[in-house]
Amino acid sequence: MGTIEKRSFSFRLRRSRAGDGGSTNSRNSNNNSSTCTNNNRCNSPQTPTSTSMKLEVPNSNASVSRRSSIYRKPDKDDSGLIHIIRDIDLPLMSFTDQYNIEKVLAEGCFAKILLTTHRPTQTKVVLKAVHAELTTIQEFQKEFHFNYELSHQRNILSAYNVAFQTKDYYVFAMEHAPYGDLASNLGPNGLHENAAKTITEQLSSALSFMHSKNLVHRDLKLENVLVFTPDFSRVKLCDFGATTKKGTLVHKVKHTWTSFVPPEILEIVKNERFHCLPCSDSWQFGILLYHILTGSPPWNAANWVKDANYCNFMKYEQRKTTKIPDNFRRFSPRLMRCFRKYLSHDPEDRCKVTEVTKYMKDRWVECRVATSKSAILVAPTPDQDSCIYLNQREARKSQEDDNKQRLRRMMSTYGLDHSPVDQNAVRKRVLDWLATCDDNFDREIESLVIVDTPTQ
Numbered sequence: 001m002g003t004i005e006k007r008s009f010s011f012r013l014r015r016s017r018a019g020d021g022g023s024t025n026s027r028n029s030n031n032n033s034s035t036c037t038n039n040n041r042c043n044s045p046q047t048p049t050s051t052s053m054k055l056e057v058p059n060s061n062a063s064v065s066r067r068s069s070i071y072r073k074p075d076k077d078d079s080g081l082i083h084i085i086r087d088i089d090l091p092l093m094s095f096t097d098q099y100n101i102e103k104v105l106a107e108g109c110f111a112k113i114l115l116t117t118h119r120p121t122q123t124k125v126v127l128k129a130v131h132a133e134l135t136t137i138q139e140f141q142k143e144f145h146f147n148y149e150l151s152h153q154r155n156i157l158s159a160y161n162v163a164f165q166t167k168d169y170y171v172f173a174m175e176h177a178p179y180g181d182l183a184s185n186l187g188p189n190g191l192h193e194n195a196a197k198t199i200t201e202q203l204s205s206a207l208s209f210m211h212s213k214n215l216v217h218r219d220l221k222l223e224n225v226l227v228f229t230p231d232f233s234r235v236k237l238c239d240f241g242a243t244t245k246k247g248t249l250v251h252k253v254k255h256t257w258t259s260f261v262p263p264e265i266l267e268i269v270k271n272e273r274f275h276c277l278p279c280s281d282s283w284q285f286g287i288l289l290y291h292i293l294t295g296s297p298p299w300n301a302a303n304w305v306k307d308a309n310y311c312n313f314m315k316y317e318q319r320k321t322t323k324i325p326d327n328f329r330r331f332s333p334r335l336m337r338c339f340r341k342y343l344s345h346d347p348e349d350r351c352k353v354t355e356v357t358k359y360m361k362d363r364w365v366e367c368r369v370a371t372s373k374s375a376i377l378v379a380p381t382p383d384q385d386s387c388i389y390l391n392q393r394e395a396r397k398s399q400e401d402d403n404k405q406r407l408r409r410m411m412s413t414y415g416l417d418h419s420p421v422d423q424n425a426v427r428k429r430v431l432d433w434l435a436t437c438d439d440n441f442d443r444e445i446e447s448l449v450i451v452d453t454p455t456q
């Protein structure tokens with residue numbers, strides 16, 4: 001233990017999740033073959049010496065190269081071995097034995113995400129440290145196992161083969177995403193459709209890979225998508241704390257956004273178990289797609305009785321009305337078709353996660369004003385940004401008007417006249433002045449523009 005060998009270990013520490021048929025406080029119990037039966041700790045942890053610890057990672061790259069010697073390519077056909085969670089030793093050590101902690105990237109009730117430098121190799125790594133009292137060792141091992149086993153997929157966060165425990169935490173190491181998560185990269189109006197296409201194509205590939213291994217992620221959200229390049233050409237899925245084998249009896253994932261919970265799971269009562277299926281990832285993928293394009297989720301909860309936005313969409317999706325819900329009006333008919341497939345109320349009608357790839361060549365956003373009945377096509381411009389920023393421009397304009405009013409009132413209080421400026425007179429004065437300064441000045445110059453003189 002101690003050698004960082006990269007396939008990937010990333011796991012989710014923060015939350016205690018309902019596990020595969022375990023108690024509601026446990027993340028995973030059914031699938032775990034760990035011999036560590038103590039709920040918190042292995043009885044005889046190995047304590048590594050610092051000299052024996054070698055962090056094998058490619059130089060200082062944030063993204064670990066798969067060509068690196070430390071990258072151990074897993075068998076493509078694992079014959080279902082991915083579902084067997086093997087026991088791992090968790091040597092007891094303290095962070096400072098080998099790591100310089102540079103920054104706390106995130107901190108929740110259950111875990112800390114630390115940016116560190118591994119001193120022996122001078123490698124930047126992220127440590128996920130889960131409070132040992134708030135999670136079981138089985139849950140920790142499960143998350144670590146799935147992250148590691150899946151991390152050779154290019155859009156899944158890579159974990160190193162390093163896991164240890166400190167006095168208070170279970171810890172594993174993973175690569176650093178230099179641009180944080182998607183939530184922190186999203187403005188209030190979402191992203192341009194080109195960025196959304198780039199991101200969703202990669203995520204559908206990551207999820208499809210998981211589904212091909214009969215695994216369901218179960219906790220797709222903006223915070224679990226990490227960004228490696230500013231243009232989103234490399235994003236990776238992370239947090240495999242809720243990941244479960246398809247068909248396993250599970251409880252609801254706790255501590256997630258209600259808007260991301262599929263309707264069939266939302267209506268399940270507390271402590272009731274259900275079979276976990278990939279179609280719940282498809283639903284969450286649809287919500288994520290909407291969220292990326294608009295900056296917010298389409299509804300608070302997929303409850304057609306209590307949530308009018310969901311009720312409107314459900315009627316449209318089930319063809320009980322042809323009226324496109326207001327908050328979907330900006331999208332093209334092709335994208336609406338795609339949304340219908342991901343966000344089908346009936347889980348059996350839902351499409352596979354890869355469906356979105358059929359829509360990559362289509363236009364997704366048509367720049368419709370989203371709210372009113374009289375929604376009009378604002379501009380069939382080649383660029384969606386004009387639509388995104390339309391409201392902002394309008395808001396700015398009215399703010400400018402307010403400011404001008406205020407200025408006029410203030411000036412008249414002091415007996416000053418704030419009369420409109422004659423732009424032509426100003427232009428002539430400037431031209432005269434320039435001509436006196438420079439004998440070569442061409443008065444006919446066309447491009448001279450008087451900038452930003454105060455107007456009424």
Ligand SMILES: Nc1ncnc2c1ncn2[C@@H]1O[C@H](COP(=O)(O)OP(=O)(O)OP(=O)(O)O)[C@@H](O)[C@H]1O
Nearest residue numbers: 012013014015106111113126175176177181223239
């Ligand atoms: N490798 C990483 N590089 C950069 N930031 C990271 C990394 N891993 C996690 N983070 C940041 O920490 C946050 C929490 O990480 P993670 O989801 O793994 O923890 P968690 O305790 O399971 O959180 P939650 O339960 O809220 O989903 C992420 O949303 C992201 O902002």
